[in-house]
Amino acid sequence: MAIRYQHENRIFALDTAHTSYRMKVDDYGFLLHLYYGGRVYGNMDYLLTCYDRGFSGNPSDVGNDRTYSMDVLPQEYPVMGVGDFRNSALVIRNADGSDCCDLRYISHETKNEKYRLPGLPAVYADCGEAQTLEIYLEDKVSGVRVTLLYGVLEEADIITRSAVLENRGENSVTVEKAASACLDFLTGSYDMLSFYGRHTMERNLQREEIRHGTRSIGSRRGTSSHQYNPAVIIADRDASEDAGNCYGLLFVYSGNFLCEAERDQYDQIRVLMGLQSDLFHYPLEPGEKLVVPETILSFSDQGLGTLSAQFHCCIGRHLCRGKYQDAPRPVLLNSWEAAYFTFDGSTILKLAKNAADLGIDMLVMDDGWFGKREDDNSGLGDWHVNEKKLGCTLKELIEKVNQEGVKFGIWIEPEMVSEDSGLYRAHSDWVLRIPGREPVRCRNQLVLDFSREEVREYIFAQICGILDQGKIEYVKWDMNRSIVDVYSMENCQGKVTYDYMLGVYDFLEKLLQRYPDILIEGCSGGGGRFDAGMLYYTPQIWCSDNTDALDRLRIQYGTSFFYPASTVGSHVSAVPNHQTGRSVGLHTRGVVAMAGAFGYELDPEKLSEEEKAAVREQIRRYKSWEALIRGGRYYRLSNPFKEAFAAWMFVSEKKDRALLSVVMLEMHGNMTVSYVKMKGLDPLAAYRDTESGRRYYGADLMKAGLPMPVELKEYPAYQIELVREA
DSSP states (O other), rough: EEEETTTTTTTTEEEOOEEEEEEEEEETTTTEEEEEEEEEOOOOOOOOOOOOOOTTTTOEEETTTOOOOOTOOOOOSSSSSSOOOOOOOOEOOOOOOOOOOOOOOEEEEESSOOOOOOTOOOOOOOOOOOOEEEEEEEOOOOOOOEEEEEEEETTTTTEEEEEEEESSSSSOOEEEEEEEEEEESSSEEEEEEEEEEETTTTEEEEEEEEEEEEEEEESSSSSSSSSSSSSSEEEEEEOOSBBOOEEEEEOOSSSSSSEEEEEETTSSEEEEEEESSOOEEEEEEETTTTEEEEEEEEEEEHHHHHHHHHHHHHHHHHHSSSSTTTTTOEEEEHHHHTTTTTTOOOHHHHHHHHHHHTTOEEEEESOOOOOOSSSSSSTTOOOOOOOOHSSHHHEEEEHHHTTTTTTEEEEOOOOOSBSSSHHHHHHHBEEEEEEEOOOOOOTTTEEBBBTSHHHHHHHHHHHHHHHTTSOEEEEEEEEEEEEEEEEOOOSSSHHHHHHHHHHHOOOOOOOOHHOTEEEEEEETTTBOSSSHHHTHHHOOOESHHHHHHHHHHHHHHHTTTTSSSGEEEHHHHHHHTTOOOOOOOHHHHHHHHHTSSEEESSSSGGGGEEEEEEEEHHHHHHHHHHHHHHSSSSEEEEOTTTTSSSEEEEETTSSSSSEEEEEEEOOOOOOOEEOOOOOOTTTSSSEEEEETTOOOEEEHHHHHEOOOOHHHHHHEEEEEEEEOOO
């Protein structure tokens, strides 16, 4: 059993294949954290120590015992108002204006299935793959009850955490802060790895020591954001790709979030992951509940590479859903960088013909096909086809594209409205806007209030009216601005940011139920909402609006720490690149894009015959490797921020096939040779390079490495396929 409860000492033991988690209900009913890490076999309560800590106060229950203080003890769900001055997982404002909630253990329940969260994305598991522990805590004064949820996926080495807050009292309360996970470390010195960025340069790795005080990351932008990803790693100071203890926390949510890492006065470390407290004041009337989004936890004592593999497996097998969860993705051509807004039906049809000639599976018609949409200043919200611009109906255009042997996809941005639109003129009260103030604009568009059901239903009907017009097999869902004017005409203001995300999830769920065969790719200006919450609905996300191959190497490197390659939308674009002006060879651009769901972002008509032949070969090679890229284990072989080359590889589950990819980043006079050490191979097996025919032993390639050619050109790239010999 993955979950055990010891009645005599009230200890909960959660065990996965390689990890253990321990907590204890003490004599006063407080739920204390004991241990999380590599597999252990004892109770671990001997780790608790109690001393008189002076200004650290003592609960009234303990009488004259000055050695017992919540300001020092490790806790499962720390709250404000009980003498713990560290960061809190929960802050409750009571009807009398006080901020206090004293949670004590009531009971618990174990279930032989993974819990689900109403209205929210969450990890799922088949029967027999997971267990759930529900621990009930309650504040007897306010009547606030907290149900702590623990999902244990034993073989996957995953533990998930969530919390359900319920007002069982007679008066209203307000939730001012709510986290779903807390990890208290009694000892140890750790680094915090986080992933910062900006639009077109997302998820750069930052590693820094957790020092005294609080280090926090988060988002107030209405999305998980380009600036910080809702994912952190807590690692030993000397932890590397292949060695050391490391803990991953991944928030399954696409809106505002807050992660805090604090080193306290006694060198203990507390890490919290949950909802952003700013712009959040969630009232709970008697009988009402609030569900805190889930955090996925995993631990590895074999370094960052193993931790990443555990998250990749969890996301691929227990978070992504539907037809494309584990199916080949179409190689697509997106019209955006090929034509931007200046296209008509003949342009789209010409792109389709050229795509078919190159062996591309799908054409995606991006922004500009609807309403009065000739630029990004108008038209959003008017979801009706501009037949004058296309020169035909959408149904006719789709049929013509399909007749070329190419599938059809389309771009939408349902959450937004342009002020210059029929929808806004008819329903200006449907946007998020503070009364009496001029709104903050971005691209001259405003945000529709998706916390309101009537708004969602109207837009849903409009989008369905489009999708029903023909055989549309792909939808790119975009969201191109942050939320600033947090005010709803119909909703309580402290609930808006949370209820907005529930509305987006509700819309996506209904879309999936109605169109189960459509592949939806998430997008928010590229990677502004690249998170586990969206992956529950969209099994791939446009990684970044930056398609420059060299920048993408770094963006995809940071993305790989939590997210599998199958979720990463990655395209070959034209040069000079439209975001950086840099020119990188077509072969190198292809190698970089093959680290994800592959496609193109260019006008094929502008390619030379030699380049077209190269594209056909790229597609042929990608399709031969697609299953390996989608399902193989991913290994980072270098850090492109620090080393002269970027290298990664995919290895099949049976270790009988591998694909090595390398891009050289530097060239100097009299250049040194770079040796790439591989990972994940069978050390005793012989592998054959399918192109050169050379044989290597797995151990040789992993211990000594493979020398890369020194070529006098910019950014050469190499792909080597290895097949194990019988």
